[in-house]
Structure formats: C-alpha cells, structure tokens
Amino acid sequence: MLRSSTSFATQRNRLLESTFGWLLFFCAAISVLTTVAVILILATETFRFFQSVSPFAFLFGTEWSPLIAPKHYGVLPLISGTLLVVVGASLVAVPLGLASAIYLSEYAAPRTRQIIKPILEVMAGIPTVVFGYFALTTVTPLLRQVFPELPIFNAASAAIVVGIMILPMVATLCDDALRSVPNPLRHAAYALGATPFEVTSRVVLPAALSGVFTSFVLAISRATGETMIVTMAAGAMPNLTFNPLESIQTMTAYIVQVSLGDASAGGITYQTLFALASILFLITFCLNLLAQRIMHQMREVYR
Amino acid sequence: MSTPLLEAKDLTIAYGDQVAINHLTLPIPEKKITAIIGPSGCGKSTLLRSMNRMNDFIEGVKLEGAINYQGENIYAPHVDPVEVRLRIGMVFQKANPFPKSIFNNVAWGPNISGLSGDIGLRVETALKQAALWDEVQDRLEEQALNLSGGQQQRLCIARTLAMEPEVVLMDEPCSALDPVSTSRIEDLLYEMKKKYTIVIVTHNMQQAARVSDYTAFIEDGELVEYGETEQVFTNPLKKRTEDYVTGRFG
Amino acid sequence: MISAIANPRLRRRKLVSAAFRVLCAATAFVVVGILFALIFDLMLDGLPWLDIQFLSSFPSRFPELAGIKSALFGSLWLIGLTALFAVPIGVLAAIYMEEYAPQNRLTRLIELNIANLAGVPSIVYGLLGLALFVRFFALERSILAGALTMSLLVLPVIIIAAWEAIRAVPTSLREAAYGLGATRWQVVQSHVLPMAMPGILTGIILSLSRAIGETAPLIVMGALTYVAFVPEGPMDEFTTLPIQIFNWTANPQEAFQDLAAAGILVLLGILLVTNSIALAIRYWSTK
Numbered sequence: 001m002l003r004s005s006t007s008f009a010t011q012r013n014r015l016l017e018s019t020f021g022w023l024l025f026f027c028a029a030i031s032v033l034t035t036v037a038v039i040l041i042l043a044t045e046t047f048r049f050f051q052s053v054s055p056f057a058f059l060f061g062t063e064w065s066p067l068i069a070p071k072h073y074g075v076l077p078l079i080s081g082t083l084l085v086v087v088g089a090s091l092v093a094v095p096l097g098l099a100s101a102i103y104l105s106e107y108a109a110p111r112t113r114q115i116i117k118p119i120l121e122v123m124a125g126i127p128t129v130v131f132g133y134f135a136l137t138t139v140t141p142l143l144r145q146v147f148p149e150l151p152i153f154n155a156a157s158a159a160i161v162v163g164i165m166i167l168p169m170v171a172t173l174c175d176d177a178l179r180s181v182p183n184p185l186r187h188a189a190y191a192l193g194a195t196p197f198e199v200t201s202r203v204v205l206p207a208a209l210s211g212v213f214t215s216f217v218l219a220i221s222r223a224t225g226e227t228m229i230v231t232m233a234a235g236a237m238p239n240l241t242f243n244p245l246e247s248i249q250t251m252t253a254y255i256v257q258v259s260l261g262d263a264s265a266g267g268i269t270y271q272t273l274f275a276l277a278s279i280l281f282l283i284t285f286c287l288n289l290l291a292q293r294i295m296h297q298m299r300e301v302y303r
Numbered sequence: 304m305s306t307p308l309l310e311a312k313d314l315t316i317a318y319g320d321q322v323a324i325n326h327l328t329l330p331i332p333e334k335k336i337t338a339i340i341g342p343s344g345c346g347k348s349t350l351l352r353s354m355n356r357m358n359d360f361i362e363g364v365k366l367e368g369a370i371n372y373q374g375e376n377i378y379a380p381h382v383d384p385v386e387v388r389l390r391i392g393m394v395f396q397k398a399n400p401f402p403k404s405i406f407n408n409v410a411w412g413p414n415i416s417g418l419s420g421d422i423g424l425r426v427e428t429a430l431k432q433a434a435l436w437d438e439v440q441d442r443l444e445e446q447a448l449n450l451s452g453g454q455q456q457r458l459c460i461a462r463t464l465a466m467e468p469e470v471v472l473m474d475e476p477c478s479a480l481d482p483v484s485t486s487r488i489e490d491l492l493y494e495m496k497k498k499y500t501i502v503i504v505t506h507n508m509q510q511a512a513r514v515s516d517y518t519a520f521i522e523d524g525e526l527v528e529y530g531e532t533e534q535v536f537t538n539p540l541k542k543r544t545e546d547y548v549t550g551r552f553g
Numbered sequence: 554m555i556s557a558i559a560n561p562r563l564r565r566r567k568l569v570s571a572a573f574r575v576l577c578a579a580t581a582f583v584v585v586g587i588l589f590a591l592i593f594d595l596m597l598d599g600l601p602w603l604d605i606q607f608l609s610s611f612p613s614r615f616p617e618l619a620g621i622k623s624a625l626f627g628s629l630w631l632i633g634l635t636a637l638f639a640v641p642i643g644v645l646a647a648i649y650m651e652e653y654a655p656q657n658r659l660t661r662l663i664e665l666n667i668a669n670l671a672g673v674p675s676i677v678y679g680l681l682g683l684a685l686f687v688r689f690f691a692l693e694r695s696i697l698a699g700a701l702t703m704s705l706l707v708l709p710v711i712i713i714a715a716w717e718a719i720r721a722v723p724t725s726l727r728e729a730a731y732g733l734g735a736t737r738w739q740v741v742q743s744h745v746l747p748m749a750m751p752g753i754l755t756g757i758i759l760s761l762s763r764a765i766g767e768t769a770p771l772i773v774m775g776a777l778t779y780v781a782f783v784p785e786g787p788m789d790e791f792t793t794l795p796i797q798i799f800n801w802t803a804n805p806q807e808a809f810q811d812l813a814a815a816g817i818l819v820l821l822g823i824l825l826v827t828n829s830i831a832l833a834i835r836y837w838s839t840k
Contacts, residue, residue, distance in 0.1 A: 017737065024653055025653070031667045031708060032662075035666050037685060042680075100577070103574075107577060126824075133814070138590075164587060184397065192412035195567055197573040255679075255773060284672060288669055289669075386563070
C-alpha cells in the first residue's frame with residue numbers, strides 16, 4: 001500500500017521532470033534554430049539576388065551603385081573598403097595590443113596591473129557609436145592637420161578608431177595567453193643568464209604563440225563586422241581603392257545606409273543586403289572557426 | 304682556509320614579516336659538493352635561490368647581509384643579476400625544459416649570451432657531461448618534452464653546464480625522479496665536481512651522505528651545524544643534528 | 554674557468570632589454586591615455602548640455618530644445634522586453650547544457666553553435682530580425698520586433714555566462730544532493746542555482762549592458778532615428794539612446810555634436826551603473 005501511493009507521486013514527478021527536461025532542451029535548441037534561420041534567410045535572399053545579378057558580376061564587378069542608375073552590382077569596391085579598414089585596424093591593434101599585454105604580463109607590478117586591467121575592460125565595454133563619435137570629432141580633425149587634403153569621411157580615421165576599439169580585446173587575450181605560460185619556463189631562462197627581453201621574446205612569446213595568434217584572428221573578425229564606426233567616419237562612397245586617405249564604403253556601412261532608407265520594401269535593393277550579409281557571415285564564421293581550432297591545438301600542448 | 308668561492312655572510316631573508324633565513328653564514332668551498340639539509344620549511348630552498356638572485360622574482364622579499372662571490376657581494380647595487388646568473392647556474396626541482404628541440408634547449412643559453420666556439424661542439428660536450436649524449440645523439444631535433452622525467456632533468460643539467468658556469472646550484476634535483484634516474488644523476492655529480500662547484504639542497508639524507516663533501520644542516524632559517532659530511536653524519540656536534548640525521552624528526 | 558663572455562655584447566643586450574621595457578610600458582600608458590582623452594573630450598563638449606531639460610525633452614530641430622526623452626524610454630522598453638525573453642531562455646538553456654545534456658555529439662554541436670553565434674557580427678542579427686520578425690511575422694518596426702531581435706543577439710552571451718557560473722559549482726555539492734535521493738531538478742533548484750546565482754546575475758547584467766549600447770542591428774530592423782514620442786506599448790515604433798547619438802553626430806551643426814556628447818555621457822553613465830552593480834554582486838559573492 002505504501003508502495004502504490006509513492007508510485008503515483010513518483011510517476012507524476014517523473015512526468016514533470018521529463019517535460020521539464022524537454023523544455024530545457026528546447027531552450028538550448030533555440031540557438032541551433034537561430035543558426036538555421038540565419039543560414040536559411042541569408043541563403044534564400046542571396047539566391048533570389050543571384051536570379052537578377054550573376055554571381056560573377058557580383059563577385060568580380062568593380063562598380064557598386066545599386067541605388068543610382070546606371071545600376072551596377074559589383075561588390076569589389078565594398079570589399080576593398082572593408083579590407084582597408086580591417087588592415088588598418090590590425091596595424092593599430094596588433095602591435096599596440098601585444099606590447100601592452102607584454103607590459104601587463106611580464107613587467108607591470110601587481111598594483112599597476114590591478115589598475116590597467118580594469119581600464120582595458122572598461123574600454124572594451126564602450127559602445128561602438130561612442131567610438132564613431134570619437135572618430136568624427138577628434139581623430140579626423142587631427143588627421144586633417146597632418147593631411148590637409150583629407151576628406152572628412154575617409155578610411156584612415158575609421159581604420160585607426162576601429163583599431164583602438166579592438167585593442168583592449170587583443171591586449172586582454174594576449175595577456176591571458178602570456179600568463180598561461182608556466183613560470184618554471186621563465187625561471188629556467190633567467191637562470192641561464194638571460195635578460196627580461198630575451199626571456200619574453202625567446203621563451204614566453206614562442207610558447208604563447210597560438211593564444212596570441214588567436215587574438216589577432218578574432219580581432220580581424222571583429223573589425224570585419226564593425227558597423228557604426230565605419231558608417232560614421234569612413235563615408236558612403238563605394239570606391240575601389242587602396243588609398244586610406246580617400247572616402248570609401250564598407251559592406252556594413254552600405255547595409256546601414258540602405259536601412260536608413262526604406263529597406264523592408266523588398267526587391268533587389270533588399271536582396272543586396274542579404275548577399276553582403278552572406279559574405280560577412282562566411283568571413284567571420286571561417287575566422288572564428290580558425291580561432292577555435294588554434295585554441296584547441298594550444299590546449300593539447302599544455303595538457 | 305682562503306676566501307671561499309661563494310659564501311653567505313650574515314644573511315637574513317624575510318618574506319614580509321616572516322623570516323626565512325636568520326643571520327646565516329655559510330662557506331661554499333670551490334670544486335666541492337656542499338649539501339644543504341634540513342626539515343621542510345627550514346629555508347634551504349630560499350637560501351639556495353638567494354645564491355643566484357632567483358629570489359628577486361618573489362614579491363615582498365627583503366634581504367640583508369651578503370652573498371659574496373669571489374669576494375664581491377652579488378647584492379651590491381651596481382651588480383646586474385644577469386651577470387650573476389651567467390656564472391652561477393641552477394637546476395630546479397622539477398625539470399623545466401623549454402618546449403623546443405633537445406638541441407635548442409642546450410644551445411639556447413650560449414646563443415643568447417654569444418658564447419664563443421662551435422655551438423654544436425658545446426651542446427655535445429654538455430650532453431656528455433650530463434650523461435645524456437648516448438641516448439639522444441641521434442634525435443637532437445626531437446622535442447625535449449618527449450623525453451622521460453629523468454632524461455628531462457639531465458637535459459636541464461646539460462643546459463646549465465653548456466653555459467660553463469663556475470657554480471651549479473641544484474634544488475632537490477632528484478625529488479621528482481625514480482631511484483634509477485636518481486642514482487644516474489648522483490653518478491653525474493662525482494664527475495661534475497671536477498669542473499664545477501656544486502651546492503645541492505636535498506631532503507634525502509642518504510643522498511647527502513653519499514654525494515657531498517660538506518654538509519650544512521639548517522633549521523628554522525638558522526645554520527645549526529656545518530662541516531665535512533662524514534663528520535656531520537657520523538659524529539655530529541649538536542644534538543639537533545644528530546636527531547635529524549638519525550631520523551628522529553623531519 | 555669562465556668562458557668568453559663578450560662584454561660589449563652583454564651591455565648591448567641589457568640596453569635592448571631596457572629599451573624594450575620602456576616601449577611596452579609606454580604603449581600600455583598611451584592606450585590608457587586614449588581612454589582618458591576620450592572622456593575628457595566628452596566632458597568638455599557634453600557637460601554644458603547635460604541638464605534636466607536635456608533628459609526630459611524630445612529631439613528637436615533646435616539644439617537648445619532637444620533632449621533624449623524618447624530615446625531613453627525607447628531603450629528602457631527595449632531592454633526590458635529583451636530581458637524578458639532572453640534571460641529565462643538563456644538561463645534554462647545553460648542549465649540544460651550543464652546539468653541535463655548527455656555527453657554526445659549533439660550536445661557538442663550545440664556548444665560549438667553557441668560559441669559561433671557569439672561571434673557573428675551584430676548587423677547580421679539585425680538582418681535576421683528584419684526578415685524574420687519585421688516582415689515574416691509582420692511585427693513591423695515595433696519594440697517587440699526589436700526586442701526579439703536583440704534577444705537572439707544576447708542569447709549566446711547569456712548562455713555562456715550562465716553556463717560558466719553553473720559549471721563553477723563544485724561537483725561534490727551535486728553528488729551530496731544526489732546521494733540523498735534528490736531528483737535532477739531538485740538538485741539544480743535548491744543547490745546548484747542558489748550557488749551559481751551571483752555569477753549568473755553578473756553575466757546577465759553584463760550581457761544586457763552590451764545590448765544597451767547596440768546600434769546597428771536596431772537601425773537595420775527599422776528603429777527610427779527621429780522619434781518625438783514616448784512608446785506606450787510593445788507594438789509602438791521607437792528609437793534608442795545609441796541611435797539618437799548616431800543621429801546627432803551625423804548632423805554637421807556643431808551644437809548637435811555637443812548634444813551627441815551629452816547623450817554619450819548619459820549612456821556611459823548608465824553603463825557605469827549597471828557594470829558597477831554587476832561587479833558589486835561579483836565582489837560580495839566571493840566574500
């Protein structure tokens with residue numbers, strides 16, 4: 001008798017538990033559904049876009065003017081714009097970020113570290129629209145003093161500020177990578193009569209290389225997807241050039257430009273947004289995958 | 304006895320408020336093996352690390368007195384620790400080879416310092432001195448981390464010897480090794496003593512008795528007894544020493 | 554026998570080492586200096602415009618009359634609704650991943666997927682929201698559509714943060730509870746969650762903080778850049794503080810640039826408060 005009353009309760013409990021388990025699973029699965037939705041939507045609209053514009057003309061065309069007649073849908077100007085910003089940003093963020101990280105990890109006193117690390121975290125949390133403001137109101141005027149011919153909207157300002165934006169991330173990741181190198185290695189090097197520079201450059205950095213490299217890959221990924229800074233500072237002029245002192249437009253900035261108009265109307269213009277987003281998604285996906293691979297390899301070495 | 308090659312003179316070392324070494328004076332005679340023994344926490348590792356300024360890396364460490372090398376205090380303000388370590392090398396408790404090839408591990412120090420001579424010869428000599436050459440001569444390009452524990456430790460010894468220091472400090476070099484590797488390294492020490500002055504910290508008293516010429520017994524940061532090994536072990540002057548070496552405590 | 558140590562070489566090595574140290578230190582301080590330059594510049598231009606009137610007025614063609622009221626309320630509505638969707642789903646998903654999920658390939662796939670989603674540019678989420686919520690579900694340019702879009706954006710981040718907090722709970726605690734005959738949910742509810750709660754809260758607050766500053770996805774899904782009313786329901790159109798800042802910055806008149814600075818100060822102030830709360834929670838929980 002005791003058994004039957006508890007079995008009813010346990011049966012009900014088991015039902016509740018299993019329903020609950022399914023609920024939880026569904027919550028986790030939403031993330032998968034999100035990815036599926038993203039891929040589906042991007043693929044569908046890109047496919048529709050390719051009904052009107054040939055993939056060849058899109059990928060290799062050198063003129064982008066989808067809004068003004070005569071209409072051209074060659075994506076290369078936007079790619080070159082994005083590339084200019086990404087390369088420029090990397091040139092800023094990589095050396096400065098790595099050097100800052102080396103200072104934090106190998107040279108700074110604990111108290112200095114305790115001050116600078118939170119500052120880097122604060123910088124990492126600043127919204128990109130704030131950096132866009134900074135680019136337009138501080139960096140561009142400064143650059144124009146050095147290059148008087150510089151247009152207000154130019155790739156260089158945007159690239160520098162995107163670099164500043166991703167710098168904290170590079171510094172933090174590199175710092176983590178350097179600190180994960182075990183101290184006995186440093187001690188062994190010092191005990192052989194090496195200077196701090198030699199210990200850092202010939203033992204610590206080589207040992208931390210995959211973590212450092214990962215940070216660079218992630219930085220490039222962030223810079224590629226960056227939108228507000230380039231919208232506010234780089235310009236809205238698709239321009240196939242490698243000169244950073246010109247106005248350009250990146251893929252992301254174009255998407256914003258169209259969205260500020262009337263994008264939900266459908267049609268080819270609407271589809272261009274998704275064709276570009278497909279490229280963005282592919283690039284950042286591959287870069288993130290690369291970063292994960294490298295991190296995975298690194299963990300194997302220090303098992 | 305003339306001035307010893309290395310000596311601690313009225314040395315006091317403290318971490319914050321905690322005194323680890325208390326007014327300690329100890330000579331390290333040239334081309335002999337000096338063993339430093341004592342119970343856990345007595346300060347022997349601290350003392351050893353102070354001899355090549357490896358304590359510099361610990362936050363909040365305070366040092367008074369002197370460590371004299373060839374009569375000169377290595378803690379004098381004008382002395383660069385880098386130069387100290389070029390002359391006084393160290394082998395650590397746990398083998399810490401670089402994640403590089405066997406060759407590059409041994410060659411690293413000489414390359415950095417620009418030591419003269421053929422690097423290949425220098426590496427070979429060091430590996431022979433460390434009794435590792437026969438086992439690795441065909442695979443010098445292999446990763447050092449692939450070697451066994453005992454081999455890695457001998458590699459670390461070779462790495463240190465490649466710098467041709469005057470003094471080799473060894474911080475419990477065999478404590479993480481099996482008996483076979485341990486005895487191989489102890490055999491090494493007899494050979495090394497012909498060229499190098501050795502200071503070895505060990506908690507293994509049999510090892511100290513087997514290997515060393517002089518023994519210093521340290522307790523609570525103070526030198527309790529120092530003398531020729533045979534005398535310290537068979538005829539100790541202090542009761543504390545006798546208690547320790549006969550295993551009554553520690 | 555001391556080997557031949559070349560003395561000029563040693564001197565050069567030491568010089569290089571010292572120079573390198575100076576270079577790295579200078580870099581770190583330059584980076585920090587940039588932050589202070591930014592804040593200084595913002596305060597210089599924005600503080601004069603920061604007053605009650607600024608906080609309680611709608612945007613206007615006349616800078617003296619303009620304010621962030623609609624933007625503030627829009628942001629408030631948006632984050633509130635976003636939290637409503639993203640927090641329960643995110644926390645439950647994290648509980649699933651750590652406590653319920655079997656160690657199989659499907660779980661590993663979900664984990665990889667979440668990690669990847671966290672790295673997708675936010676503008677792609679905006680387009681997802683545009684296609685899915687604005688058009689397909691016909692929610693138009695409403696706060697609801699915006700909140701759903703932002704929920705998808707912050708969901709991976711919340712899941713990861715909550716997961717970390719839950720993972721940090723020691724296994725021994727769980728084992729003890731299971732050993733006493735508790736069901737899985739009982740273990741989670743009465744032992745794991747309470748202990749992980751500070752970490753989860755911190756993660757939620759930090760994730761939502763990032764959402765407060767997002768601009769691109771909302772512009773893309775159709776949030777307006779000029780709004781002169783306060784939203785009254787989830788189906789209303791809206792703007793947010795970052796979008797207002799963007800709008801003002803793009804205006805060539807210098808007064809509007811200063812207004813943008815004032816708006817930024819408010820935004821940064823809000824972020825300062827939320828991040829401080831999160832840090833305070835983290836600090837108190839480790840005592």
